[in-house]
Amino acid sequence: xxxxxxxxxxxxxxxxxxxxxxxxxxxxxxxxxxxxxxxxxxxxxxxxxxxxxxxxxxxxxxxxxxxxxxxxxxxxxxxxxxxxxxxxxxxxxxxx
Numbered sequence: 090x091x092x093x094x095x096x097x098x099x100x101x102x103x104x105x106x107x108x109x110x111x112x113x114x115x116x117x118x119x120x121x122x123x124x125x126x127x128x129x130x131x132x133x134x135x136x137x138x139x140x141x142x143x144x145x146x147x148x149x150x151x152x153x154x155x156x157x158x159x160x161x162x163x164x165x166x167x168x169x170x171x172x173x174x175x176x177x178x179x180x181x182x183x184x185x
Contacts, residue, residue, distance in 0.1 A: 099145050104142060109144050126144060128141040
């Protein structure tokens with residue numbers, strides 16, 4: 090399968106670098122290929138992170154359901170928010 094934007098779907102948004110690392114590790118362990126779209130930009134002092142989160146995780150469409158299940162099981166950092174496929178931070182009580 091070739092990489093194109095059309096093949097990729099968002100499955101989660103990370104809150105910070107630690108959350109991103111945990112999700113990447115879980116996806117790596119499951120053998121799911123992913124792309125990380127970072128919103129971190131030091132030049133703008135985190136301006137985009139406040140709106141979009143730290144980063145967005147994208148996977149191939151065929152792996153989306155399994156990836157969402159895996160991400161939902163990743164421990165949530167202490168800020169009480171969880172990853173959301175639409176790029177919005179959700180409350181801890183929400184699920185993918």
